[in-house]
Amino acid sequence: MPELPEVETIAASLRPKIVGLTIADVRLLLPKLVRGDAADLLKLRGKRIESVRRRGKMLLVSCEGGVHLLFHLKMTGQFHWTPRRAPVDTHTRLCIAFRGHGRELRFRDVRKFAVLRVLVTDRPLESEALCGLGPEPLETGPAEFSRLLRRRKGRLKSLLLNQAFLAGIGNIYADEILFDAGLHPLRPAGSLTAPEIRRLGASVRKILEGAVAAGGSSIRDYRDADGMDGRFQNAHRVYGRKGEPCVRCGEPVLRRVIGGRSSFHCPRCQKDRA
Numbered sequence: 001m002p003e004l005p006e007v008e009t010i011a012a013s014l015r016p017k018i019v020g021l022t023i024a025d026v027r028l029l030l031p032k033l034v035r036g037d038a039a040d041l042l043k044l045r046g047k048r049i050e051s052v053r054r055r056g057k058m059l060l061v062s063c064e065g066g067v068h069l070l071f072h073l074k075m076t077g078q079f080h081w082t083p084r085r086a087p088v089d090t091h092t093r094l095c096i097a098f099r100g101h102g103r104e105l106r107f108r109d110v111r112k113f114a115v116l117r118v119l120v121t122d123r124p125l126e127s128e129a130l131c132g133l134g135p136e137p138l139e140t141g142p143a144e145f146s147r148l149l150r151r152r153k154g155r156l157k158s159l160l161l162n163q164a165f166l167a168g169i170g171n172i173y174a175d176e177i178l179f180d181a182g183l184h185p186l187r188p189a190g191s192l193t194a195p196e197i198r199r200l201g202a203s204v205r206k207i208l209e210g211a212v213a214a215g216g217s218s219i220r221d222y223r224d225a226d227g228m229d230g231r232f233q234n235a236h237r238v239y240g241r242k243g244e245p246c247v248r249c250g251e252p253v254l255r256r257v258i259g260g261r262s263s264f265h266c267p268r269c270q271k272d273r274a
């Protein structure tokens with residue numbers, strides 16, 4: 001599932017294409033894509049797109065008049081910037097056409113898990129779908145990170161995946177962050193020393209910034225709106241590397257299931273104790 005770096009990359013590739021355009025028409029091809037009243041999509045007609053932003057793992061397209069599209073891409077959601085006359089592919093779930101423009105934005109989703117909400121509000125970030133998210137990790141400084149972490153009791157892997165703690169980190173980056181910080185995924189958050197907390201906060205920023213700069217990680221179906229692959233998967237140091245030698249110490253990388261998710265770590269570099 002796309003995490004912060006992938007959704008950030010998608011937002012950056014959509015922004016120059018659609019901000020400033022006026023929506024002519026919206027065609028919904030899969031009704032279950034929309035949570036809530038699909039008739040709200042009609043409110044988009046004639047509205048100019050003002051911004052494209054990411055919040056956590058979600059993408060927010062805001063139009064004038066306080067109408068917003070909030071996409072959660074889930075497993076296989078993708079945007080395609082396609083000539084209007086091109087045939088519509090069977091996995092396309094939504095098409096947005098623009099006034100006086102020869103291309104349209106198509107949302108494609110093979111597995112049909114993606115969710116779209118139409119928000120009609122002047123304060124989209126305070127809507128029910130977004131208000132429970134924790135702070136953005138790249139906007140959280142070291143002091144704030146320490147303060148947030150000290151309040152938590154869970155184990156590190158689960159904590160990093162908890163969107164109410166920090167928004168946007170998923171399974172891949174949680175593993176990469178913990179490896180970078182040299183911390184075991186099952187360490188209780190409350191057992192970390194002050195230097196370990198600082199190291200973890202620094203690794204969160206370093207890994208996510210590196211991944212954003214590389215255009216995210218392409219595994220499975222992630223592409224940006226230009227169909228480009230990200231490159232960060234080449235920089236993964238533990239994720240998906242079960243049995244391969246650790247890049248730091250040579251010990252084979254372990255895979256174990258934590259909270260139902262595959263988790264990868266080095267048993268020597270990430271010891272299960274303080």
Ligand SMILES: [Zn+2]
Pocket residue numbers: 246247248249250251266267268269270
């Ligand atoms: Zn190692």
